[in-house]
Amino acid sequence: RENLVMTGIQGMFDMRGKVALVTGGSGGLGRAFCEALAEAGADVSFTWRSDREGAEETEALIQRLGRRAVAIQGDIGEVEDAQRMVSHTVAELGRLDVLVNNAGINVKPARIAEMPVDDWDRVLGTNLRGVFLCSRAALAVMEKQGSGNIVNIASVLGLRPFLEISEVMPNFPYGVAKAGVIRLTKEIAAQYSKDGIRSNCIAPGWHRGTGLSAKWREELWGEEEHRKYEEGIARITSMGRRGEQSELKGLVVFLASEASSYMTGQVLVSDGGICF
DSSP: OTTSOOOHHHHHTOOTTOEEEESSOSSHHHHHHHHHHHHTTOEEEEEESSOHHHHHHHHHHHHHTTOOEEEEEOOTTSHHHHHHHHHHHHHHHSOOOEEEEOOOOOOOOOOGGGOOHHHHHHHHIIIIIHHHHHHHHHHHHHHHHTOEEEEEEOOGGGTOOOHHHHTTOOOHHHHHHHHHHHHHHHHHHHHHGGGTEEEEEEEEOSBTTOOSSHHHHHHHOOHHHHHHHHHHHHHHOTTSSOBOTHHHHHHHHHHHSGGGTTOOSOEEEESSSSOO
């Protein structure tokens, strides 16, 4: 059955013979995206920065699904590292069909006047500069191939601020970076569609398991702060709950596959009914 050419709806989502690169794949949403793409049939390379154990677990997960896996250590915010991540993927797996720009960081919240400049630079350096650098390197490869697909992970915080949450945890550097990712997504679509390259974006709401702010929340927050934060999320979400990692996997495969072949420059919001 592996050698049969699939047709119809099922075939639209079939990614056998494709190669995907996922940034930030050692855990969280990145690992879920690696798993989803491997389940769809793609060989997957992924980047990691400091979590070697997590990277090894992701690599083993992809291999258990019968797909080739390549783990690449580096910092997406560095020009040389971003280029090497793309070049190494092509060298090991033969091509690059899909780039999923997932890697991101967050910092301790503060209002604008109290935000340390170093924290601002760190968030923008990874969450926006890193997406630009990886996209820039991938586009050079995809343009030569005459085909390619970029899927960027933004956030509803890139669409507008949420006062109910910002009162507890102002995330403005993260939101500003994600707004830039949305704009970059559209710019790539405008410039490269005629080269056979698509670019789309997912803007998640509050999904479990990202780990972006877990460390400092555990260090600085007590029970009351956690309660207010969760109540704020539930209050602004029509479904009244957080999303699960699994609820983003299908969107990534949809945008990465031929199922979305006539879509580019779009932002798909998965937020449980926050941004109507």
